Amino acid sequence: MNKVTLLKYSNTNTYIIEGSRGTLLFDTGWAGTFNEFCGALGEAGKKLQDISYILISHFHPDHMGIAQEIAEHGPVIALLDVQKDYIHSADNFFIRNKEEAFRPIVDDKVVFLTEKESRSFLEGVGLAGELIHTPGHSEDSISLWLDDGELFVGDLNPLYELELHKGTETGRTWAKLLQRGPRTVYYGHAKTAELQSAPTKTMTDADMYKLVSQIIKYIDRGYSLERIEDKTGADSVFIEDVNRMYLTHRNVGVQGILDRIEIKNK
Secondary structure, three states, rough: OOEEEEEEOOOOOOOEEEEEOHHHHHHOOOOOHHHHHHHHHHOOOHHHHOOOOOEOOOOEEEEEEEEHHHHHHOOEEEEEEHHHHHOOOHHHHHHHHOOOOOHHHHOOEEEEEEHHHHHHHHOOOOOOEEEEEEOOOOOOEEEEEEHHHHHHEEEOHHHHHHHOOOOOHHHHHHHHHHOOOEEEEEEEEOOOEHHHHHHOOOHHHHHHHHHHHHHHHHHHHOOOOHHHHHHHHOOOOHHHHHHHHHHHHOOOOHHHHHHHHHHHOO
16 A cells, blocks of 8 residues: 555645655645645655645645645646646636635646556656546546555545436446445545445345444434444445435335445446
8 A cells, every 4th residue: 555644734635645756745725725734744744845746636726726836846736638728717716815825827837647648657656556537526627546446536526425426427437436446535525435344245135234224223313424333333435325325215225225235336
């Protein structure tokens, strides 16, 4: 597994990902949070000079607000070519809100990559993986896939909401990503999901039925998802899936929920 450090200095999760020959920063916070970013780096035992490249999952204000400010200290912004037309899509937002700290990205300093080129690019920092165009939340959204099973998705809707996005672009994007067999999913705002510990088909049908029945019982009792996790030992993402399906499909019962989970995981 690669070393990943969460920097939580604004309402956006940003990640430091260390390769054997360089380090990536995945996403940044709002304009005006540069000092907080530096403080979070220091608390994590890192410094600006450690960062080789900045990746931006999409160009909404809370994910790219201080990208240029960071880049002015050495790190290089690297983007997929599909993001080129969106680089300045949030600039007017900061101008309208009179955010004086905001600095627009300097286009001619950006490294643009195709998906195919991204694998060689990542090899250059000692990471095995690629950048993937993952529309759904926005047309310019990308994700970082690492071959050991780590997946960074920005604001792509969390897996526990997948039932709500069946047949949509978000659903199709997740179907493409899930074919890769991710083990850990890092979100822009949600809690990191450890998928390898989720219930799998190695459980018997009876065991699965019993587990879902227990989860539903605790939901009816008003238990928090964290308490249900403690009581059942089930993966948090699986519990969130069951909770979502139960609350939106009260009439389907345990077997109906199991059927929906089976369809979703195919």
